[in-house]
Amino acid sequence: MKKRQIVAGLAASSFLVIGSAFxxxxxxxxxxxxxxxxxxxxxxxxxxxxxxxxxxxxxxxxxxxxxxxxxxxxxxxxxxxxSPLPIDGVGTPASGSGGGTLVLGSASRKGDVFVTPASTLGYPHGHTGIYYNTTTIVEAPGTDKVSRSISASSVKVAKGAVKQYIKTTTTKRSAAADHSYKYLRGREYSSSFASNKYINTPKMNCSQLVWAAYKAASGIDLDGNGGLGVYPFNIKDSSLTITYKTL
Known part of the structure; x- marks a missing residue:
């Protein structure tokens, strides 16, 4: 992005006026x-x-x-x-917790991520979170909730959920995980995925949190398609994420 700074805030739109002439x-x-x-x-x-x-x-x-x-x-x-997901992956809440029937469970390493089928009010975008350590995740669980850390053994996901590691050094994976735990918990939930690529905002959604953790701490961009917003499946499809387990 040419001038975009990855910081908090929304710019006013007063410079754009759509009048009756158009x-x-x-x-x-x-x-x-x-x-x-x-x-x-x-x-x-x-x-x-x-x-x-x-x-x-x-x-x-x-x-x-x-x-x-x-x-x-x-x-x-x-x-x-x-389209590629089983029926039970559609219609689940936009949260890794209570959003399916399968226990997420532990990761192979600190800094791993998971992506699961999930939806918000009937519109599926998926859900994602980052492992602070092999048994604890950090996630933005959904509407009216704040981002949090929670035991992976208490998180339910839908069939088709994946666990992935990031193709980088152990140091950078650890830095991203630590950043998520230290700085990204306690944020209110943001419902906008359309342009959410900011590393420090009062509100965050699930994919923004994972993306911001790696971008802020390690300079790694996990947005698979480089779009205006980062969605959970953009992270799943990133060339930097490798799936090692499918539930």
């Missing part, structure tokens, strides 16, 4: 934004528009282009999280 553009923007809101349950149109206004400025594109790009990525995420 009815077609306004109509297209409104339609795409409405669909994007549906695919990010819990996020509001004003929140998404403000966030994407900042992205548009950083990327030197129009707000309408940013919305369309975010919508396309969100649609791809839903499609990927749905």
């Amino acid at each position: 009815p077609a553009l306004a109509s297209t923007e409104s339609s795409s934004l409405e669909e994007l809101v549906k695919l990010n349950p819990g996020a509001t149109a004003s929140e998404l528009k403000a966030s994407l206004s900042e992205v548009a400025s950083d990327e030197d594109i129009t707000l309408n282009q940013a919305i369309d790009k975010a919508l396309s990525e969100s649609q791809e995420s839903v499609a990927e999280a749905t």
Whole structure:
């Protein structure tokens, strides 16, 4: 990203005014934004528009282009999280805890991640978390909850969940895990995945937390497609993540 700083905050969108002189553009923007809101349950149109206004400025594109790009990525995420997965992976809560019938259990190493089928209010994007140590995960569990650490033995996931390690050094994996535990717990939940690639915000969703832990502590970008937002299955599909167990 050309000018985008990975810091907290949302930029104001006052520099973009869609007036009556551009009815077609306004109509297209409104339609795409409405669909994007549906695919990010819990996020509001004003929140998404403000966030994407900042992205548009950083990327030197129009707000309408940013919305369309975010919508396309969100649609791809839903499609990927749905089509290859078994039926019992759809409709589970957006949380690794209580979201399935299988016990997540321990990891092979500190800094590993897991990705499981899950959905928010009927829209599947998946869920992910990072292992602080081999028996404890750090996750942003979902709406109205704060990010936390929890024993992996008490976490339930859906069939098709994977455990992965990151192709990097033990030192960098450990640094990311420590960062998640020390700095990313206690954050309120963010419902917007559309442009969530910030390492320090008051609110975080699950994939943002995992991405931020590695980006902040080790400089590693786990977003598999380099889009405006990072979704759980973007992490699963990253060239830097290697699946070693499928549940």
